[in-house]
Amino acid sequence: MTILPSHNPNLTTTTTKPEMPHYQKHSPRSTVTATTATRTPFSFFSPKLSVYLCSICVTLFILFHIKILQTPLPSTQNSLSFLHNWQEKLINNDEPASCNHDITSMGDKLRESVTFLPLKDLRFANAALVGHTWFMSSLYDTHEEGEVQYQQFPSKSSNGRILCIKGRDNHDGSWNYYGLAYPGFLPKNATLVPGRTFVSYNHYDFGNIWHGLSALVPFVAWHLKSECAAPDRWILYHWGEVRTGMSPWLNTLMEATFNGPLNIEKFNEDGNDYEWPMCYEEAVVMRHNEGGMSREKRMEVYDLIRCKARMMCDVELDRTDNDIGLTLFMRTGPRSFRNETAVVEIFERECMKVENCRLKVAYSSNLTVCEQVKLMASTDILVSPHGAQLTNMFLMDRNSSVLEFFPKGWLKLAGVGQLVYHWIASWSGMKHQGAWRDTEGDPCPYPDDDRRCMSVYKNGRIGYNSTYFAEWASRVLNEVKMRKSEEATRGNIVPTKCACS
Missing domain, CATH: 3.40.50.360 (Flavodoxin domain)
Incomplete structure (x- = not known):
């Protein structure tokens, strides 16, 4: 797995050292007070006990993952602490060899279980803007009353998983794919991209200033809602097809709004194979334009763009x-x-x-x-x-x-x-x-x-x-x-x- 450098200089990564199992906190030997001078001391550990402990360890690991697939994880920094702990155990090699082998095998199964689906679902080709759209059609949006509709990864709704994208086709969106993976168990040959990524789906195009603006306004709403959080990069899709730019008018206004260059992903500068997945540490996806936003929220968003544009142009x-x-x-x-x-x-x-x-x-x-x-x-x-x-x-x-x-x-x-x-x-x-x-x-x-x-x-x-x-x-x-x-x-x-x- 390749890790790209972050565009965010303040990005830090925190890991938690796993707690030592209780049976390792004490001496591996235990003695018994002699009742007679002829009693023989015995060892607390035995080969059979080691096998029992290993079996319990693997069983708990399997039960936990059955549970985690059924229950959403809290969207906090420690939401995947259990998985992180197992990663550390693999690295530190503080379990018996047979347990390590089983845990590694389970990690491989998690990586292999990531399913990639077409970004453009042709089943909804005749109703592409109905319901939750043909773009990433298996997922639903988060929507609070009066606010923008969006998807965020990782989050509670994604069970702590992050967004992975595979394919860079700019002619047929059904040849581009998306999937969700746990941060510590990415698909084979995946590249982890640090920072925050804005993913925009536009049913029309980014060249027309009205259509492009209506597709990007929701990101400004999320920006305001999220304490002015800004992106490290953008990915643009039109009918699921990769787009590498937008109208100069729109690009300039968005640069003013987000205080810097947009850094639109072009997918051709990293040297990775066309089919290798890119997994994004944090992603915000918009696919409904301004739908769902209250009039008051929209006016707040346009006020911000207007204000930033006037500042940029010294008006x-x-x-x-x-x-x-x-x-x-x-x-x-x-x-x-x-x-x-x-x-x-x-x-x-x-x-x-x-x-x-x-x-x-x-x-x-x-x-x-x-x-x-x-x-x-x-x-x-x-x-x-x-x-x-x-x-x-x-x-x-x-x-x-x-x-x-x-x-x-x-x-x-x-x-x-x-x-x-x-x-x-x-x-x-x-x-x-x-x-x-x-x-x-x-x-x-x-x-x-x-x-x-x-x-x-x-x-x-x-x-x-x-x-x-x-x-x-x-x-x-x-x-x-x-x-x-x-x-x-x-x-x-x-x-x-x-x-x-």
Whole structure:
């Protein structure tokens, strides 16, 4: 078994020296007071007694392991102390040779009993997000009310066992495997990886900033719940397939949140054989995105990411100006405005009617991450077509407003996916002020409710309605003006630092 160096400089390992059996605490000989001068002294030990003791030792060992497989162990530092004691006995060789042989044999059986199952369970291929998902399908999550759903190893639910992963396939997740093993009895040729590992399963992908963020937000929730405990490394899976990176936007925000590089496992730098297992000293697994978290918990999580991002980009944690920031966050190509100039003029006219209103027009495609953070920090009203760039909304101050626009055909055919920015607005403490849906666009050769039309409408462009846009902008601008005035009267409390700093 290979042991890799830990990334955590504070990691220490504690072992407990086993207590000496009671029959070794006394002299191996015992004498009896002579009653006659002719009585012959006898030895307390005999070959038969040694065999009896050895048999008892092996029997107790077997009974204990039958019991330990039926009863969860407490998740404490000493939860495997019994197994550790037997390991020490093997090392110290303080038992008779026959006992050592039997104990070694039992240890080998524990190692061989580790069962590896496919990370991607094809039995659930048609319901991959139902129940406890097709990823690590034999295991259930820990879930406290209002908190994130997660798995942790070792823990009470894993009977003190740690997570082992075998296989590094990036095309078919059913060729990658997982299993659970006791720390002292790892599978043959396994490598023990020290420190804490975050394992993320994403049913979508890590390249799209919305999908990636929704998969990683649960780790931020666990981070807050666990006294700001941070990972030594990450392992990313998409449909059980290994992924070695994520979008630069997402990577940067997670580095800010966890105070350092993510160290994403690439599985190709250690020189180990492809099929040899990697067993992780501590692992936290997420496979349900934000499911199960209360709205209050989600807002706490987004507050932390926002705060850390502003610190990283040297932006004030809270604004002190009286400006009303109105930002048109534009797209190019699919789902862009057909007449962008006309749209800008409508919002510009309404902005000029409101004192201290400042209009900005920006494109997400040509801004760095910190430029996006700074832009959102100065924005009170975000105007943008439906698309991944709207994920930036949580970087605005709480209670800021969002206006969203859709091409023709989305209402009937796009399903619940068109609501994701309503959700993130609610989860991050923003106000989604509604959506405008274009009724004009390219014709579909099929009936309007035919699913095949979505391929025509998906990347359509968006028109405008001058009257509707002007009334919409005027109403929201006045709401924001009143809100900011009330906040100024009450006096804003400016945070001086982020949580987990």
